[in-house]
Amino acid sequence: MNTNPMLPYPGKLVEVRDLADEIKLLRVELVEQGAEAFKSWQPGQFAFVSAYGLGEAPFGIANMPQDGPLLDFAVARLGSVTTGLHELGEGDTVGVRGPLGNCFPLEKFKGKNLVVLGGGIGGAPLRPVIQAVLSQRDEYDSLTILWAARKQSLLVFTDEYDAWRAAPDTRLHLTIDQADPKWDHNVGLITDLLKKVNPSPNNAISVTCGPPIMIYYVTRMLAEMGFRPEDNYVTLEARMHCGLGKCGRCNLGDKFVCVDGPVFNMLEVGNMMETYL
Amino acid sequence: MSQPDLNAKSRLISQAELDKWLDGLARTQTLIAPRNVSGVVLYRPVAGSDEIVKGVNRPAMSVKEVFFPPTERLLTIRKTGTEIHINETLPEGQAVVFGVLPCDARGVRLLDALFLDTTPADPYYARRRANTTLIGLACKEMGPTCFCTSVGGAPDDPTGMDMMLYPAEYGYMAEAISDKGHSLLAEAGWPETVLGGTAPDSTGRFPTLEKSQWPGHFNDDYWMKISERCLSCRACAYVCPTCRCFAVRDEMLGPGEFERIRCWDSCAGENYRRVAGGHRPRAEKGERLRNRFYCKFFYFPGQIGLSDTSACTGCGRCIEVCPAGVDITEVLQDLERLA
Numbered sequence: 001m002n003t004n005p006m007l008p009y010p011g012k013l014v015e016v017r018d019l020a021d022e023i024k025l026l027r028v029e030l031v032e033q034g035a036e037a038f039k040s041w042q043p044g045q046f047a048f049v050s051a052y053g054l055g056e057a058p059f060g061i062a063n064m065p066q067d068g069p070l071l072d073f074a075v076a077r078l079g080s081v082t083t084g085l086h087e088l089g090e091g092d093t094v095g096v097r098g099p100l101g102n103c104f105p106l107e108k109f110k111g112k113n114l115v116v117l118g119g120g121i122g123g124a125p126l127r128p129v130i131q132a133v134l135s136q137r138d139e140y141d142s143l144t145i146l147w148a149a150r151k152q153s154l155l156v157f158t159d160e161y162d163a164w165r166a167a168p169d170t171r172l173h174l175t176i177d178q179a180d181p182k183w184d185h186n187v188g189l190i191t192d193l194l195k196k197v198n199p200s201p202n203n204a205i206s207v208t209c210g211p212p213i214m215i216y217y218v219t220r221m222l223a224e225m226g227f228r229p230e231d232n233y234v235t236l237e238a239r240m241h242c243g244l245g246k247c248g249r250c251n252l253g254d255k256f257v258c259v260d261g262p263v264f265n266m267l268e269v270g271n272m273m274e275t276y277l
Numbered sequence: 278m279s280q281p282d283l284n285a286k287s288r289l290i291s292q293a294e295l296d297k298w299l300d301g302l303a304r305t306q307t308l309i310a311p312r313n314v315s316g317v318v319l320y321r322p323v324a325g326s327d328e329i330v331k332g333v334n335r336p337a338m339s340v341k342e343v344f345f346p347p348t349e350r351l352l353t354i355r356k357t358g359t360e361i362h363i364n365e366t367l368p369e370g371q372a373v374v375f376g377v378l379p380c381d382a383r384g385v386r387l388l389d390a391l392f393l394d395t396t397p398a399d400p401y402y403a404r405r406r407a408n409t410t411l412i413g414l415a416c417k418e419m420g421p422t423c424f425c426t427s428v429g430g431a432p433d434d435p436t437g438m439d440m441m442l443y444p445a446e447y448g449y450m451a452e453a454i455s456d457k458g459h460s461l462l463a464e465a466g467w468p469e470t471v472l473g474g475t476a477p478d479s480t481g482r483f484p485t486l487e488k489s490q491w492p493g494h495f496n497d498d499y500w501m502k503i504s505e506r507c508l509s510c511r512a513c514a515y516v517c518p519t520c521r522c523f524a525v526r527d528e529m530l531g532p533g534e535f536e537r538i539r540c541w542d543s544c545a546g547e548n549y550r551r552v553a554g555g556h557r558p559r560a561e562k563g564e565r566l567r568n569r570f571y572c573k574f575f576y577f578p579g580q581i582g583l584s585d586t587s588a589c590t591g592c593g594r595c596i597e598v599c600p601a602g603v604d605i606t607e608v609l610q611d612l613e614r615l616a
Contacts, residue, residue, distance in 0.1 A: 003400065004365055004367075004400045005397045005399075005400075006351050006352070006399075006400075006401075006525075006537075007352065007363065007365055008363070010361065010363075052354045052356065052361050052363075052527070052535065053354060053356065053527050053529065053535040054527055055525070055526050055527045055537075056525070056527075056537075091359070092359065093359065093360075093361050095361075095363070211556065212556060212558065237552070238550070238552070238558075239549075239550050239551065239552050241523065241524050241525040241539070241542075242523075242525065244397055244399075245395060245580070246391060246392065246395075246399060246521070246523075247522060247523050247524070247525070247539075247542075248521060248522035248523070248544065248572070249522060249524075249542075249544075249549065249550065251568070251572070251576060253571075253576065254575065254576040254579050254580060256580070275558065275559065275564065275568075276558060277558060
């Protein structure tokens with residue numbers, strides 16, 4: 001394996017598909033040393049993906065380790081690196097650096113009622129949690145998914161909703177900020193949906209990811225609903241340039257999102273969430 | 278802070294002997310020392326002892342740039358058709374740095390804790406550090422903006438050095454600090470003596486906030502007030518011996534040829550935290566200035582396992598370069614008074 005943690009492994013794009021408006025799902029296959037480096041990654045970890053010549057950016061890994069040397073990344077076309085990644089096609093090479101960061105404490109989640117709250121592309125790093133629960137459905141109690149986007153065309157993993165709904169003791173609640181004539185689910189912010197769904201905090205764990213403002217208000221609302229700080233989980237995103245706790249960019253107080261996170265509970269970062277906004 | 282042992286076996290050398298020795302070093306390897314570069318004194322390679330600026334208070338930039346250059350190539354990238362070739366570009370070459378200030382060597386010690394001791398080690402920094410020897414020169418006195426004694430240092434503190442020179446009445450006392458320093462001193466073959474001499478005056482100091490009191494000041498209005506004059510110019514971070522934030526990006530060298538570089542950056546910058554999509558945490562100047570102070574005195578030491586120390590070495594450079602008069606000693610004293 002690479003002794004230089006800044007050196008990416010080559011990865012081949014084996015599948016590129018539209019996930020939502022301006023959001024693509026890139027499936028990357030690692031070989032040799034890269035496959036070896038990612039042999040035992042855990043759900044919740046992230047990696048840097050290089051569009052060579054344009055730069056690299058961090059992405060949560062959006063699938064399960066069971067997929068072997070295949071890694072899924074949801075990429076929204078926003079800046080120069082992500083635009084470069086959008087221009088690549090199947091067979092093209094990207095660089096992958098990782099696996100980085102901590103992971104979801106899935107063992108602690110077992111036997112609990114799980115509430116998963118995803119906003120926009122923030123749903124991508126939560127997909128491994130949903131997949132983990134569905135693949136060992138008996139190990140967990142109820143699963144409640146609150147899935148939101150600004151508009152219908154920005155909802156991610158729509159082709160998987162039927163499978164989620166079909167799983168035992170699993171409910172999916174959808175909301176979009178702006179009404180759409182063909183939409184027969186909730187209209188409003190995810191906080192509005194959360195109020196309506198009103199999940200019980202009893203024996204429950206919540207996991208939230210989305211835009212900072214959403215994470216901030218959702219975790220506060222969950223706290224008001226009785227979710228204890230240690231049961232109120234988030235996976236955070238921040239600008240980072242190394243992922244190794246060196247470049248200094250992603251601090252949240254004395255913690256780095258890259259090495260102390262990206263998965264935190266409110267006991268760890270609750271008092272610093274205002275600086276995340 | 279470790280004080281020199283005045284009874285330790287040491288070597289007494291004259292200025293002429295020292296110069297001759299430095300000339301010898303410069304012939305066999307890269308010798309870096311305070312040099313006058315168009316009117317600015319900087320740690321730069323010198324051809325011999327005559328190029329070394331003597332009696333200077335402090336080079337304008339810290340010795341940090343020897344190990345962690347302002348811009349550094351990490352990789353080269355070559356694209357031919359669909360093939361991509363990556364070449365790791367680790368730095369080569371040995372160097373001796375002469376005339377390192379005690380405050381700057383303490384800065385290196387802190388950078389070591391981050392780049393070497395906190396896993397994973399940074400291979401670029403590690404290579405430069407392993408191939409470099411630090412020869413310190415104790416300050417005869419503290420300069421007008423110096424305050425090392427208030428943040429745990431001293432003008433004759435040998436922490437982080439390989440070899441230390443103390444100015445004496447006629448020449449210098451030389452003392453080996455590390456294994457590297459011991460072999461260097463043995464090779465030099467200077468006569469052995471007892472250190473003796475007087476330590477520089479290091480009594481001037483002001484009280485600073487206790488570690489435990491920092492969290493309590495996070496929401497003080499003070500940060501917004503003091504930052505009104507901050508220009509977010511980032512000069513303080515660039516001259517700081519321990520500010521080490523960096524950005525990584527790819528640059529085009531020619532058709533199909535690219536390099537991945539890292540360059541210094543600072544949390545004072547307006548777009549430092551901006552993410553694609555436009556969201557910008559720490560949008561207020563006060564939030565950014567506060568972060569710099571918390572990082573320096575509270576966050577960074579803890580992150581590198583040195584929580585009982587401060588990441589400020591008291592060199593005073595930020596006071597001199599700030600165009601808006603933000604004075605770190607004033608902030609520290611204000612906080613202490615607010616406590």
